[in-house]
Every structure is written in C-alpha cells, then in structure tokens.
Amino acid sequence: MQQQLLSDAFLGLVKIMDELRAQCPWDKKQTIHTLRTLTIEETYELTDAITNNDWQGIKEELGDIMLHLLFYAKIGNEEQQFTLEDVLTTVSKKLIERHPHIYGDTKVQDEEEVKRNWEKIKKKEGRVSVLGGVPTSLPALVKATRIQEKAKQVGFEWEQKEAVWAKVEEELGELQVAVNTGNINEMEDEFGDVLFSLVNYARFIKVDPENALERTNLKFKNRFQAMEQLCISRGIDIATLNLTALDNLWNEVKKNGSAH
Numbered sequence: 001m002q003q004q005l006l007s008d009a010f011l012g013l014v015k016i017m018d019e020l021r022a023q024c025p026w027d028k029k030q031t032i033h034t035l036r037t038l039t040i041e042e043t044y045e046l047t048d049a050i051t052n053n054d055w056q057g058i059k060e061e062l063g064d065i066m067l068h069l070l071f072y073a074k075i076g077n078e079e080q081q082f083t084l085e086d087v088l089t090t091v092s093k094k095l096i097e098r099h100p101h102i103y104g105d106t107k108v109q110d111e112e113e114v115k116r117n118w119e120k121i122k123k124k125e126g127r128v129s130v131l132g133g134v135p136t137s138l139p140a141l142v143k144a145t146r147i148q149e150k151a152k153q154v155g156f157e158w159e160q161k162e163a164v165w166a167k168v169e170e171e172l173g174e175l176q177v178a179v180n181t182g183n184i185n186e187m188e189d190e191f192g193d194v195l196f197s198l199v200n201y202a203r204f205i206k207v208d209p210e211n212a213l214e215r216t217n218l219k220f221k222n223r224f225q226a227m228e229q230l231c232i233s234r235g236i237d238i239a240t241l242n243l244t245a246l247d248n249l250w251n252e253v254k255k256n257g258s259a260h
Contacts, residue, residue, distance in 0.1 A: 161204035
C-alpha cells in the first residue's frame with residue numbers, strides 16, 4: 001500500500017510537470033541554463049531550512065528541488081539526450097556497483113572503508129584523479145572540506161588532531177609574518193592557508209565548518225538586529241554611538257539571551 005501511494009505521488013508530480021511544460025508560458029520558455037540559477041537558489045533555501053532544523057521547510061524545499069530535477073529530465077527528453085527512466089536507471093546502477101558490500105561479496109569494517117572502496121571503484125570507472133569529483137563551482141569552504149575528504153581516501157591525512165592544530169598555529173604565524181610585510185598577495189595566500197588548516201581541524205573534531213560558520217553568521221545577525229531594536233525602543237540612532245557604547249549594547253543583548 002505504501003509503495004503504491006509513493007508511486008502515485010511521484011507519477012502525479014511527473015504528470016504536473018508535463019502539463020506545465022505543455023501549457024504554462026513561463027515553463028515552456030525554460031532551458032537548462034535558465035533553470036540553473038533557480039536550482040542553486042532552491043538548494044540554498046534547503047540548506048537554510050536544514051541549518052534551522054525547520055522540518056516543514058525541509059519538506060517544502062525538497063519538493064521544490066524534486067520539481068527541478070523532473071524539469072531537467074523533461075528537457076533532456078525533449079532534446080533527445082535522455083529520459084527520466086534513464087536518469088533513474090543510471091543512478092540505481094551506479095549505487096549498486098559502488099556498494100559491493102551490500103550487493104556483492106565485499107566485506108567492510110566501517111564507514112571509512114566504505115569511502116575508500118568508493119574511491120577505488122570510481123578510479124576503475126576511469127576517473128584519473130581522486131579530486132576529479134569535486135565540483136569547481138562549490139563554495140570555497142565546502143570545496144576545501146571535500147578536497148580534504150577525498151585526499152584522505154588515499155591515506156593523505158594527519159593521524160592526530162594535535163598535529164592538525166599545530167599546523168593551524170604554524171599557518172597563523174606565517175600569516176602574521178605576511179601581514180607585517182604588507183604584501184597583499186602574500187597575506188591572501190597565508191590567510192587561505194589558515195582557513196584550509198582550520199577546515200582540516202574541523203573535520204578532525206567532527207564539526208561541519210560550513211554549518212558552524214553559518215550558525216555564527218546567524219548568531220551575529222540576530223544579536224546585531226536585537227541591538228538595533230533596543231536603540232529604536234530607546235530613541236537612539238545606532239549610527240551615532242561610539243564603539244564602547246555599541247560594545248555595551250552587544251553585551252546587554254548577549255546577557256539577556258534574546259538572540260542566540
């Protein structure tokens with residue numbers, strides 16, 4: 001019964017996509033290129049909902065993204081490049097081939113061994129570099145994480161988090177040296193090294209650096225806006241306050257816990 005309900009819901013959405021493409025003036029005009037930016041926007045809306053643990057929002061954004069996936073498949077079919085069935089069959093085949101510990105005789109001990117096997121299989125499929133699967137257009141912080149995770153699969157990884165933190169401190173020292181020179185290119189290089197090493201340390205302590213930074217962004221935004229509201233309630237123009245007064249306001253908001 002549950003499978004039938006799921007099948008009916010999926011085919012219902014496919015039917016709606018077909019109808020929109022055939023009848024709606026806006027949907028008729030879309031191409032894979034015009035949809036690209038909208039898909040990126042929908043993906044970020046999903047990440048916002050995930051960051052906020054907004055399950056209702058996650059449900060809605062997953063639906064939006066699923067519609068986009070069907071839209072691309074519809075256009076691919078129209079262009080005689082592939083069908084929706086091709087898409088589903090291809091990913092199913094790939095998942096089966098890359099999980100021999102589930103669909104074959106391979107034995108694994110833990111998730112790390114699963115990841116190593118995954119990379120070995122992809123190399124057999126013709127991928128030259130283990131880093132080849134990292135999308136160029138990923139945000140830099142996410143890309144750094146993925147690059148490091150990929151490199152780890154061939155053993156290029158620190159053994160202890162203490163050594164990783166020592167590298168962070170080393171890079172901070174090199175950044176300070178570059179700052180003292182005043183050379184902007186050297187400062188940018190060294191600042192990048194600091195961020196890359198911090199991403200590495202985040203991985204070792206099981207923290208998602210992208211999510212951690214976004215939580216801090218939201219915390220700062222909420223506290224700053226709470227400061228602005230305090231100023232409005234007290235008839236104060238926040239732009240006229242000096243740094244000491246602003247810092248006192250910040251501490252008041254933080255102490256009150258009105259913005260987390």
